[in-house]
Amino acid sequence: MPSEDHPMTIRPLFEINEDEPVPPVDAPKIVDRRQEAKRVVKRITSIIDDHRHACLALKVTLGESELNIVIDALRDHAKGGPGTLDLSNHDEIQSHCLSxxxxxxxxxxxxxxxxxKTGADSIRYDAMESSFWIECLDLLQKINSPNQNS
Structure with a gap:
């Protein structure tokens, strides 16, 4: 408590009726889902390209079928499943690369x-929701599967 001998030196979290924090929303609002999905897919594609390049030294190719194995496992994981990779048809080195x-x-x-924004001076950061992540994975799979009928 502030007093004459001990002035208040710490700013209060918020003052009554002023700067009250806004109650949190359930999920962050994505204004342009299509544009945001393209941004996320671009980021994912960059990671995949880095892995493709690293696999060249091991004489491993990450093609459409290999990427589909990874995307299917990511989608399963996002839905709450174990996200297990189906590596039954791949050797140890290929399995390592996919893993x-x-x-x-x-x-x-x-x-x-x-x-x-949750208040005058505060911002809350939320991770991507799983349903939007699945949308991004679907878009990635569509882009990487040109032979797939849409």
Whole structure:
């Protein structure tokens, strides 16, 4: 408590009827989902390209079928499943490459943050919601599967 001997030196979190924090929203609002999905897919594609380049030294190709294995596991994980990669038809080196790509991409939804203003001086950062992540994975799969009928 401030007094004459001990003045208040710490700014209060908020003052009554002024600067009250805004109650949090359920999920961050994405104004332009299509544009945001393109931005996310561009980021994911960059990561995939880095992995493709790294795999060249191991004589491993990350083609459409390999990417579909990773995307399917990511989608399963986003829906609450275990996100298990189907590596039954791949050797140890190929399996390692696909596992490393999955491990990096599965972290992406928590690395992409959306800012929500919650007060005059405060911002809350939320990770991407799983339904939007699945939309981005669908778009990525569509882009990487030119032979797929849409």
């Amino acid at each position: 490393r790509l999955f491990e990096e991409l599965v972290e992406e939804p928590s690395n992409i943050l959306y800012a929500t």
